[in-house]
Structure formats: C-alpha cells, structure tokens
Amino acid sequence: MESSVLLGSAIREMERASELTTKLQSLVELGDCSDTAKESAGVLSEELLQACNVTLSMLKSRRTNVRIKSGSRNVAPHDVLIRRDSRRNYVRQEVTAAPFNDGHQWRKYGEKTIAGCIFPRGYYRCTYSKDQRCEAKKHVQQQDCGVPSLFLVIYKGEHTCKSMVLRGCQPLEQLQLQGCREYTCNPSFPLKLTATATPPAHSFSLRFDSEDRFSGMNTTRKSVDEGTIRWQGEETLQSSLSAVVTSSSKVASPDLTFLESMETLQSSLSAVHDVDDEGSLRSLGFDIDLLRSDLDDIDLSYNSAIN
DNA sequence: TCGATTTGACCCCG
DNA sequence: CGGGGTCAAATCGA
Numbered sequence: 405m406e407s408s409v410l411l412g413s414a415i416r417e418m419e420r421a422s423e424l425t426t427k428l429q430s431l432v433e434l435g436d437c438s439d440t441a442k443e444s445a446g447v448l449s450e451e452l453l454q455a456c457n458v459t460l461s462m463l464k465s466r467r468t469n470v471r472i473k474s475g476s477r478n479v480a481p482h483d484v485l486i487r488r489d490s491r492r493n494y495v496r497q498e499v500t501a502a503p504f505n506d507g508h509q510w511r512k513y514g515e516k517t518i519a520g521c522i523f524p525r526g527y528y529r530c531t532y533s534k535d536q537r538c539e540a541k542k543h544v545q546q547q548d549c550g551v552p553s554l555f556l557v558i559y560k561g562e563h564t565c566k567s568m569v570l571r572g573c574q575p576l577e578q579l580q581l582q583g584c585r586e587y588t589c590n591p592s593f594p595l596k597l598t599a600t601a602t603p604p605a606h607s608f609s610l611r612f613d614s615e616d617r618f619s620g621m622n623t624t625r626k627s628v629d630e631g632t633i634r635w636q637g638e639e640t641l642q643s644s645l646s647a648v649v650t651s652s653s654k655v656a657s658p659d660l661t662f663l664e665s666m667e668t669l670q671s672s673l674s675a676v677h678d679v680d681d682e683g684s685l686r687s688l689g690f691d692i693d694l695l696r697s698d699l700d701d702i703d704l705s706y707n708s709a710i711n
Numbered sequence: 712t713c714g715a716t717t718t719g720a721c722c723c724c725g
Numbered sequence: 726c727g728g729g730g731t732c733a734a735a736t737c738g739a
Contacts, residue, residue, distance in 0.1 A: 511714090511715070511716085512715075512716060512717080513716090513730095513731070513732080513733095514717090514718085514730070514731060514732080515716090515717075515718075516728090516729065516730070516731095518728085518729075519727090519728065519729090525729085525730095527730070527731075531715095543730090
C-alpha cells in the first residue's frame, strides 16, 4: 500500500518530467535563439531538474524506509496516516517536502536530538495556543539530505483556534506582482515571483517560488484553460500562487484586464502586457489587491481588446 | 521593545 | 534509567 502510493507519486513526477522534456525538445527544434527563447529553455530545464530531484528523493526515502514507532507502521513519502492517540486526540502523520506549508501558524517551542536520527526533531505548537487555548501541535523531523529534503511531520490535536490567518481574517493585503519583483508575505517564507515569456505561442508563465530554511525552494504551477486563469488555493498559501496566462496571437492590445468572476470576493486584478513592434508579448505585469481568503479559490477571466 | 527562536535543564513515562 | 517532550531563560532580529 505504502509502496503503491509512493510509486504513484514518483510516476506522476516522471510523467511531468517527460512532458517538460517534450516541450524543451520542441523549443530546441524551433531553433529560436532569442533571449526569450533562451529564458524559456532555462525555465523548462529548471523544472525538469526539479521533477527529477523530487522523484529521486521519493525513491531514496523509500529505500531508507521511514518507520513510525507508535503502531509500527511504515509511512512512505506523501502518504498520510490518521489515528488517535491514547487520549483519543487525532494524530496525523505525513511525509512532505514542505513541512511548514500547511495553512497554519506555528511557534517553535523546542528541539531535540532523537536517538538514531541524523537530524533533530523540532517541536511546534499553534501560535494561538495561549490566546485561544488551541492545543494543536506538530513535530517536524527531516528524513534525508535529498533535494528537496523530505520531512516527517506528526500533527497532534486539532486546531480549535479561529485563526486561519492564511485564510481570511487578515487585513487587506496588497500584493504587487510586477515582472520579477519579490513579495514577502511572511518573514519565514520569502516568496519570489518570476515571469517568463514563451514564444512563439505568446504564452506567459508565472511561477511562484516559496522558500523556507528547511526544505529550500519549492515551485508550484497550475494548469490553465485558454483565456482564463484558474488560481486555486491548495492546502497552503505559500504553495498556491501560480498562474499561467495564455494569450493567443490575436491579442494586440497593450492592455489586458482581468475581471473577477466571483462577486463575493473583494479582490481585483489587472494586468498590463507589453508588446514589441511585431505585436508579440514582451512582458506582463500584474497588480493584485486581495484578501488572504481570496486565495482559497479564484476564477478569473479576461477581456482583451482586439485591434 | 516585543515576539520568535534557541537551547540547556527538567519532567515524565515506559 | 534513558529517551522523548516541554519549559523557560537567553538570545536574536525586525
């Protein structure tokens, strides 16, 4: 069971690597030596390398065979196990490359060297443990030296706090995404945005990288329907910001306005793209005002003036 | 100055 | 008694 879950994840990563290789190959066959083509090739190579590294980490971790003492069960990477402890509190354990991207805020209260483990175990409790008597805790332990590294995370107790700081109660957050500016939403998670053009399809890809001191750089992307951006929050804020904007060659207007399709949200998003003499997209900038809650699920469509 | 992290000491349980 | 979990003072950094 555990092996099949792991194998499935590894296969998906390799399928992604295969797709990236195909794209890279197409780019090479075009023989385009422009800067944007080089940049796109660089991005694809980077994604390809990461997909390979993730797969390697999974397979290496499987070899080292992570074992949970209580219950004596093996937990494969990305496998999730839920049980109750002796106090009938929920205990959930999982192996992940991003142990802090779980949508909650944690405060570290201890660290301990564990017998037989290379890396120390970190002890965290909910930031609101005192204010709201939230008893949620988690232990985080690095499993290997892979890139990205995998961590065993054991969650104990359920969140009773009303925090959900990454999902709603925060004041209006202004997020400006312009080219390659950096945006930091939390001192612990510096985020870096990169924008890249991919000729000749005039498509743009926006990628959000999140980085923390344990798992290093994480990159996420989303699939997009033509003419729309589907920006869907996943379990965590930090890994959810990824969008690919595809504008066909018929788009000639320098102004591209994205309209919010969900009236209940208070967010607004506008984008301006810059075209060169031949009408090809050269750069794309976003200005986004949003509430954190917006990140849960946003559907956007755009109108574009056609000359 | 205050909140978060670090780290050594202490407690508890098997 | 030893190892894991927590406490709390010291330290860090924004």
